[in-house]
Amino acid sequence: MKAITKQKIVFSILKVMSFMVIAILFLIIGFIFIKGIGVINWGFISKMPEEGMLKGGILPAIVGTLCLIGGSMLFAFPIGVCSGIYINEFLKDGPLKRFMRLMTDNLAGIPSIVFGLFGMALFVNKLKFGDSILAGSLTLGILALPVIIRTTEEALRSVDDLHRQASYALGASKLYTIKKVVLPIALPNIITGLILAIGRVSGETAPILFTVAAYFLPKLPHSLFEQAMALPYHLYVLATSGTDIEKAKPMAFGTALILITIVLICNLLANLIRAKFKKK
């Protein structure tokens, strides 16, 4: 066979396989969208679950997930950004910096269920927070730390050194330069990290299983020390262990659609910010 014919065949196979990957994505999202869109209405997102979670809405799960997002980011975002600033701006290249990066990578590679075990052992049992929004938020925050640290570091690295040198030349201190020159330039990309972390945190189930998630709790949380429902766990419950799994399917599709929508919006937002500030 001529080499060029062979190439044509191989290239078309590769093309088809790549499109298959994209097709899988559209299949999953499309399937959940088509099955779930009929369920979504104002009542679905504003009512309590009724009749063994077969009717009504998923408000407590939505509120619970929002609480967890808020709680985890309140804790992880400042620490993550400070950590990124210190590692990138203050540490010199060397073993210490490599070690810090290695630890961040390691933390990112730990399976989410291990975070669940850890959160249960430390926050729920040792610190006696019990199954609570606080324990869940802290566990999810730890899980999100590497995402925020990495994007912060990347954002800072992409700031041109000329900006720093110009600021130093004017007599500004290092800290002042970081605050007034470097951070404002890097901010959009740092925000990207925050958004990606929110997307990640809102979908995680394993870490909240034993730290916060309630099977069924038809009321809104009032304090940090209460249990709460959460969207991903609610979907898991509806799909596998509800009172009537067949009848719960529409509710499950609706929940899945809301969950996917949150993730889609986060990804889209992050990409938009990235694209907008790249051009400048």
Add this chain to the structure above:
Amino acid sequence: MFKKLSQKVQVGVLAICSLATSITVILIIIFLFSEGISFLGMKPTEEGYVLAVNTKNNLNSISPELCKKVFDQEVDNWSQLGEKDMPIELVNSDQIATLYSEEAIGSEMEYLDTCYNDYVSKHVGVFAVMPKNYVTSKFKGRVVEVQENSIASFVRGREWFPTAKPIAQFGILPLLMGTLIVSLGAILIALPLGLACAIYMSEIAKKRRRKIMKPLVELLAGIPSVVYGFFGLIVIVPLIQTLFHLDVGETALAGSIILGIMALPTIITISEDALRNVPNAMREASLAMGATKWQTIYKVVIPYASSGITTATVLGIGRAIGETMAVLMVTGNAANVTLNYLKPVRTIPATIAAELGEAPSGGIHFKALFALGCILFLITMSINLYVNFVSKRRGVK
């Protein structure tokens, strides 16, 4: 003066924050391993019960696994335990109650201990399960020690039966096998697809198309695992069930397919990076020699990027091994030692997720699940360190 101090404080705060990840990793190790290691050395017997035999019997200690076989009557002769040839006579409180008259036992079973004592002393082949407080100085039988959990019994045990009574079984072999075959299947599905996609995006596709594809692949990574699990449960599981005419569609294969999809973004992003890092001079040199574009990719670009592709594969496997929710939902969760992809299996993370809620805090089952967590942690940690080592070596070259 004051300004300088405040600056120092601010830098100090930054420095402390930067320690967060290291501290967390260390805390995770401490908490995971302190619970996990204390599992070793515990006895898997039901709280408050002991095993007893006749004094003429030489048996001193028995492994939990053999013990279970005795209770399941798979082992029913003492010769199989290295003793004299005689049948094993299994008794527990219920059987004692039927063997003795009501007067002998007492209306509130208050003489049950005497009955035990009597029965064990008279029957040479007896193997009794009895409450611990019955063993007093008057007891005429001998207590058999159940061997403690050890790394060997943990790793080699073929049965995972943490709530079995009177002897719980903590063998992780079926869980380990389940995790490995599901992950292996996942990588067999994800590697060809992912590699093809990476090659297409980095070498063949026009810039504009690549720009569209890249965020889509990232989106695939963003979909929550519970949504993958739900999709698998609704679509893949019934499909497998009808396709292979099975009773249940929740199989290792279903898990592999879902995990394969979930591992795709990792494999694609990292191998694409590796391919794009191949210097253009290499490609140009090959093309200038008259090679076609495909020959260049096949003979020059891929070999050059091979270590990056290996990294991608290893990280993909790591992702698959640690994945919890999706696997929990589609693999059926039966602890089988099997290589059959059409059978239900149970993985390590799924076991933790499914059982931790029911295991009483601080008990042996609870600790066994933490020991599983340790194993998971060690596997993923070594994968990370390996990848770090490889990429560092590549960086030096």
